[in-house]
Amino acid sequence: MLTFDDGLKEAVMINKIMDTPDKHKAKAIFFVNGYRVKEHPKLFKLIRDRGQPIGNHTWDHIVLKNKPEAEVKKQIETVQKIVKDITGQARSFSGLLTV
Ligand SMILES: [Zn+2]
Structure with a gap:
């Protein structure tokens, strides 16, 4: 599985990146920061x-390793929330990447 992280940045780049898996009928996970x-x-x-x-990919792209549990939870849940606010759907993500 191909993954791209630390997005989102710009439409031209994202479209170009997505053209490749599309061409090969493949999937790539896009890990986004809140x-x-x-x-x-x-x-x-x-x-x-x-x-x-x-x-x-967490809200701030910070290292979670030594963070308190409440901060870790916040980093993950705030991303879930903004996605729900934008799309109107409680989206289940394809994965979690924390660094
Ligand atoms: Zn990253």
């Missing part, structure tokens, strides 16, 4: 509309 989803909600929808899986 603060970037907030900045670029249309790019989130673009990935979803093109049918690629989306992963939760």
Whole structure:
């Protein structure tokens, strides 16, 4: 499985990246950071509309290893929430990537 992380950044780049798995009828998980989803909600929808899986890559892209449980939970759940706010759906992510 191919994965891309630390998105979302710009439409041109995302479209180019998605053209490759599309060409080969493959899937690539796009791991998104919450603060970037907030900045670029249309790019989130673009990935979803093109049918690629989306992963939760925490809100701030911080190292969670030594963070208290409440902070870890917040980092994950705030991404779930903004996605629900944008799409109207409680989306189940294809994965969680924490670094
Ligand atoms: Zn990352």
